Amino acid sequence: MDASLRPVRTRRAVLPAAAAVTALLLGGCSGQGSPAASAPGRAASASAAQRGGAATATASLQSDYQRVIKDVLPSVVQIDASNSLGSGVVYDNQGHIVTNAHVVGKERAFKVSTSGSGAAVTARLVSSYPEQDLAVIKLDTVPDGLRPARFGDAAKVEMGQIVLAMGSPLGLSSSVTQGIVSATGRTVSEGSAGGGTGATIANMVQTSAAINPGNSGGALVDLAGEVIGIPTLAATDPDMGGGAAPGIGFAIPVSMVRTVADQIIRSGRVTDSGRAALGITGRTVVDSGYQPSGVAVVQAQAGGAAAKAGLRPGDVITKLGGTEIATITSLTEALAGDKPGQKVQVTYTRDGAARTAEVTLGEI
Template sequence: MDRHLVTRIGAGVVCAALIAGCTPVDTASSGTARTTGVEASTAASSLEQGYERVVRDTLPSVVQINTESGLGSGVLYDDKGHIVTNAHVVGTETRFQVSFAHDSTPRAATLVATHPPEDLAVIKVDGSLPSSPAKFGDSGELRVGQLVLAMGSPLGLSSSVSNGIVSALGRTVAEPAGTASPGTTIADMIQTSAAINPGNSGGALVDMSGSIIGIPTLAATDQRLGGAAPGIGFAISVNTVKRIADQIVRDGKVTESGRAALGITGRTVIDRDRENVGVGVVTVIAGGAAQQAGLRAGDVITKLGSADTPTMADLNRALADRKPGDRASVTVLRGNDTTKVDVTLGEL
């Protein structure tokens, strides 16, 4: 076969060359490679443009909140100046300085209300606003693997953006006590690989439509090595955020927490071998679920339903998975005896 004919067939009509028994020349494969490279470049460009669009539309609604003891982030909730953030960002303070992403003038803000059980709070900026409120989505529609962006002021670096994915849904996470927070257990949290660092708290976790789908709250720690566990952060789901923030904006407080409660104060009890035994009941709240069921100070709670409760964090986690009005069997040590008490759970 004439060499020139093979070249033309290889470059122009590959199948004809194969049918004729010829070996396809490199021109065909290099053409495919060029096409694939163009497609990859186009896809990358499209993704970059998507990121840029979300940042452009959403970042102006994300603020930095400065307090006397530190800083955090927040998100403009409505056109009345309400800003939603974490309760541990505001702590016990009532006055703040708020800086918007594209506005150089800090603005005074005051506390509306804080709700530590869900680690959420609402503050309010008076006067004109330099930005429109953020768009809040529906965390019930999230899927593992979705691309997300975290926006806030990590380590004081205002208007920072990191990217990742939704790593898991429906996590129940125990949040440790701190100088500005009593500690709590929060259900229905979003796990994300987007970097979350101190200062990100109260900011925005955003999907690629530009909707807020969560409020970044804490990063995981490595229990064996200490320090942060890279790529494992948690955000309060936006459906929880809207449920709590709507009540605070409307009523100035949370009137229906949706959180189950036993109605006790307790502490973790350890034995002589320094092993956790359960939750010791320190006090029983008058009229609460525990008192009505016959629990009393000195009881040690070892189970709620089928869930072991060796620590206060475990008891809080078990309660976070239930609703007010649920009935539960509580296993307690009372003196040398083990007994079970049926409790109708109250509301936190």
């Protein structure tokens, strides 16, 4: 993808006043037919029946939207940090809220506003996991009627599913946008500029639902009313001066959300990342034409996966399994799709000669 990615956090300095907004729902049309003996009459009757069917389908879809919004929106909150706003999703009855790590940043105390509530509730950070851009905060007091969201099954998410994105884009609390699942299984790298964590995240859900600054940490929801992802990134188009690329947003899959949130709530931190590692510090190298051509090993961690396989500083990694490696980013993205303990073939050069080694991947 030529487009770059940015975290969708809203900075307070550029916010309009927060205001509740409602979803724009589809309207319908209706028609009535009348018996007719002639062909034109039958055609008119068929046309009226089609219009009636379309009106019924539209009304049914509108009813689904309204039901999901009514069920899920109370579980989506606005998170107010000192210099930014983001969104979060109520995770359980104990007041745990899951959100993005780039929403909480380095702060430890927050104000949280629930849908339809007047006063904000204070909250504190439980733990942040920037490597997957997820964090959990906990309300100091649990308001009456706080409703945890229902979290779905990542294995059932498919292209073409209708989804709703809920959050506080541009500080407009309780906002809803609509789209579809455009793709699944995307591996994307988040920039570190603008408050991003620099994380490379695998298996993300791509969606056409509008994702704007402030949507970060909110909910991507299917028509069953289940959260299938946490909206996190929006694509930007360098040909448009870095402006938003409409209809291209990404959400962290619900499976990873559950894995990270459950560990943080249970242990106060992530104890099992599930993320593969080579155990090296590296840098991108370029060829004689100044084009990226591999990743040079600057340091191989003692006892790490690469060192155990015989790699050492000065080696240049050019392939991981069947994936060509030209930059640090491409190496990170390739590793994001692998698991700790998995055996992969690493192709590298040493003193100008090509070599290969079988590496048993470690864990971050």
